[in-house]
Amino acid sequence: MKKISLLGATGSIGIQTLEVIRAHPEKFSIHALAFGKNVHKAMPLIKEFRPKLIVVQDEETKELVTKEVSETVVLSGSGGLIEASVADEVDVVVNAILGSVGLPATLKAIEAKKQVAIANKETLVTAGHLVMDAAKEHGVELLPVDSEHSAIYQSLNGENSRDINKLIITASGGSFRDKTREELEGVTVEDALNHPNWSMGAKITVDSATMMNKGLEVIEAHWLFNVPYDQIHVILHRESVIHSMVEYVDSSVIAQLGTPDMKVPIQYALTFPERSEVPAARHLNLEEIATLHFEKMDMERFPCLRMAFEAGRQGGSMPTVLNAANEEAVQLFLEGKISFLDIERHIEEALAEHTRIHNPDLSTILSIDEETRKRVRFHLN
Numbered sequence: 001m002k003k004i005s006l007l008g009a010t011g012s013i014g015i016q017t018l019e020v021i022r023a024h025p026e027k028f029s030i031h032a033l034a035f036g037k038n039v040h041k042a043m044p045l046i047k048e049f050r051p052k053l054i055v056v057q058d059e060e061t062k063e064l065v066t067k068e069v070s071e072t073v074v075l076s077g078s079g080g081l082i083e084a085s086v087a088d089e090v091d092v093v094v095n096a097i098l099g100s101v102g103l104p105a106t107l108k109a110i111e112a113k114k115q116v117a118i119a120n121k122e123t124l125v126t127a128g129h130l131v132m133d134a135a136k137e138h139g140v141e142l143l144p145v146d147s148e149h150s151a152i153y154q155s156l157n158g159e160n161s162r163d164i165n166k167l168i169i170t171a172s173g174g175s176f177r178d179k180t181r182e183e184l185e186g187v188t189v190e191d192a193l194n195h196p197n198w199s200m201g202a203k204i205t206v207d208s209a210t211m212m213n214k215g216l217e218v219i220e221a222h223w224l225f226n227v228p229y230d231q232i233h234v235i236l237h238r239e240s241v242i243h244s245m246v247e248y249v250d251s252s253v254i255a256q257l258g259t260p261d262m263k264v265p266i267q268y269a270l271t272f273p274e275r276s277e278v279p280a281a282r283h284l285n286l287e288e289i290a291t292l293h294f295e296k297m298d299m300e301r302f303p304c305l306r307m308a309f310e311a312g313r314q315g316g317s318m319p320t321v322l323n324a325a326n327e328e329a330v331q332l333f334l335e336g337k338i339s340f341l342d343i344e345r346h347i348e349e350a351l352a353e354h355t356r357i358h359n360p361d362l363s364t365i366l367s368i369d370e371e372t373r374k375r376v377r378f379h380l381n
Contacts, residue, residue, distance in 0.1 A: 031090050104362070117270060166232065167221055
């Protein structure tokens with residue numbers, strides 16, 4: 001039985017991870033649950049899965065939880081996340097925390113030689129060089145949870161990575177895929193959160209609408225699979241049936257297909273190298289679907305994707321700035337303080353104002369992250 005530390009238990013990926021664990025009690029158990037401040041949502045999960053360790057965002061939340069579960073160890077902050085990630089009992093760390101806050105815990109989990117199932121794009125985007133160097137040094141293989149990277153990972157199974165010609169990442173197009181730039185003026189938060197294919201958290205759904213989600217995935221794929229940016233392509237695929245593809249030097253293309261259900265890649269990461277039945281998963285019926293559509297990605301229509309490619313190619317600290325500015329701008333949009341199109345403007349300004357640092361260490365990355373967020377908030381005033 002695999003013992004799991006789940007970081008980000010009350011988010012969309014966290015909840016679906018728990019659905020997988022709930023369906024396979026013979027395979028998995030929870031050692032640690034980490035969440036932010038949503039005590040109301042977390043308490044039923046704590047009572048059901050009975051973790052040995054609970055980690056929350058701050059001391060105030062820690063006091064609330066401790067009153068409810070006095071017999072369980074409750075920790076807070078980054079130190080708590082690290083403790084949950086390196087505990088001797090833990091076999092797998094699932095990093096489903098939103099944002100770059102999960103980076104130090106991921107690095108420590110790798111140093112402790114834990115299997116890491118990574119659903120947190122920001123960890124690789126902000127510090128891909130540090131994470132992959134650590135993984136190589138400690139002999140740890142990162143198992144991707146994102147449907148696109150899981151698809152690439154599966155399409156690479158049994159193949160020689162030297163034979164890759166290009167990675168093809170598919171994009172649904174998000175909530176506004178049929179709108180022109182002019183039609184995006186005045187769209188609401190509710191409009192942005194109405195994704196046509198996937199059920200995801202608010203932040204990632206907005207990222208899907210701006211196409212920054214795909215941009216972050218491009219940078220993540222660069223690090224996970226050691227493929228140059230010129231060999232990573234993004235295409236619009238409305239049905240979200242082909243989750244991504246790998247083209248090889250002999251022109252063969254291997255793809256992973258399935259219905260849009262995040263529990264499938266989550267479970268694959270947890271059971272790897274084995275497979276098991278996924279709870280309530282719909283099987284793919286190609287006769288029913290009949291037709292799949294593909295379109296060239298328009299970088300002018302989706303400038304966030306263009307900026308992600310540019311920041312990735314520049315490397316160093318630029319992806320850290322890209323990610324931090326995006327996180328802060330999306331939060332401002334969700335709070336109703338800026339418009340949808342202002343998101344990309346804030347990101348572009350942050351990138352233009354930053355002087356690239358070639359090979360930043362962890363403390364520098366965290367400092368740049370904080371500085372960028374403050375700058376975005378400052379420009380609001």
